[in-house]
Amino acid sequence: DAGVTQSPTHLIKTRGQQVTLRCSPISGHKSVSWYQQVLGQGPQFIFQYYEKEERGRGNFPDRFSARQFPNYSSELNVNALLLGDSALYLCASSLPTGGKSPLHFGNGTRLTVT
Amino acid sequence: DQQVKQNSPSLSVQEGRISILNCDYTNSMFDYFLWYKKYPAEGPTFLISISSIKDKNEDGRFTVFLNKSAKHLSLHIVPSQPGDSAVYFCAGDRRNSGNTPLVFGKGTRLSVIA
Numbered sequence: 497d498a499g500v501t502q503s504p505t506h507l508i509k510t511r512g513q514q515v516t517l518r519c520s521p522i523s524g525h526k527s528v529s530w531y532q533q534v535l536g537q538g539p540q541f542i543f544q545y546y547e548k549e550e551r552g553r554g555n556f557p558d559r560f561s562a563r564q565f566p567n568y569s570s571e572l573n574v575n576a577l578l579l580g581d582s583a584l585y586l587c588a589s590s591l592p593t594g595g596k597s598p599l600h601f602g603n604g605t606r607l608t609v610t
Numbered sequence: 611d612q613q614v615k616q617n618s619p620s621l622s623v624q625e626g627r628i629s630i631l632n633c634d635y636t637n638s639m640f641d642y643f644l645w646y647k648k649y650p651a652e653g654p655t656f657l658i659s660i661s662s663i664k665d666k667n668e669d670g671r672f673t674v675f676l677n678k679s680a681k682h683l684s685l686h687i688v689p690s691q692p693g694d695s696a697v698y699f700c701a702g703d704r705r706n707s708g709n710t711p712l713v714f715g716k717g718t719r720l721s722v723i724a
Contacts, residue, residue: 500653529711538614538699538714539654552711586653598644599712601653 498523500602502587508608509577517572517605521589527551528570529599530562531586539586545570574607582609613637614702616715625724629687633700633715636681640702644712645674645685648697657698658685690722 501520509515521528527546531539541554545564564570568589574581584606588599615634623629633643641662646654660667660674660683667674673686687694697719701712 536716538616538701538716539712540714541711544711554711588653598656598659600656601646603651603653 500587500589500600502585502602502605504605505603506606506608508610510610511577511579513577513609514573514575515577515607517574517585517587517607519570519572519587519589519602521568521570521587522600525589525591525600526568527590527592528564528568529588529590530570530572531588531601532556533584533586533604534582542572542585577609579609582607612715613713614700614715616698616700616718618718619716620719620721622721622723623690625692625722626689629685629690629694629720629722631685631687631698631700631718631720633683633685634681635683635702637702637704637713638681639704640713641705642703643674643676643683644701644703645672646699646701646714647694648699648717654699659703687720690720692722692724695720695722 503518529544530542533539543562544552548564559575562572584604586604588601590599591597644659645657647657648654658669658672660676676683697717699717700715
């Protein structure tokens, strides 16, 4: 079975640009979450979507937005990129939103902002 | 406010010995605690979880212990193998309470020396 897939794997952007990251969940998983991991830190929650509706938003500015499509895939958009947005962006999927279903992560998109 | 803390950035253990990774938390509302393992250039991989109503969960070489009164949990790996060398993240889970995100610690880098 295919795991969570993310694209692209690496991305280099300049300050002020916009970026779109993509994620396909494990088949049958309807919940998708996005996390940001900077070096030396644990993943930080950005968004969660379930059945195409936003279910949670972390402490990130409005430059960050996301959506989920009818096939449960998802996109994360970041506008007006800053140097501090350089990080590994992780997508995770799970079965229903309860605690018995662990999040399964993709390998992430490494974003570098110069 | 760091709700989940992993106070040891790194740990070195001889192959065959026990590895003990520790995690402290401040939020009593977590329903589950999860451990993830992360290799470089890969996403975190779910390892083992424990419900907040349990004090022990075992899966093969991996055992997680939860001490609610001390707000402390630990992951034991016995015997440790070189392939266990990775960064280990502890996470608190409140998804059963409707609060969606996992809250991660900063991670502990485990090195298993052959």
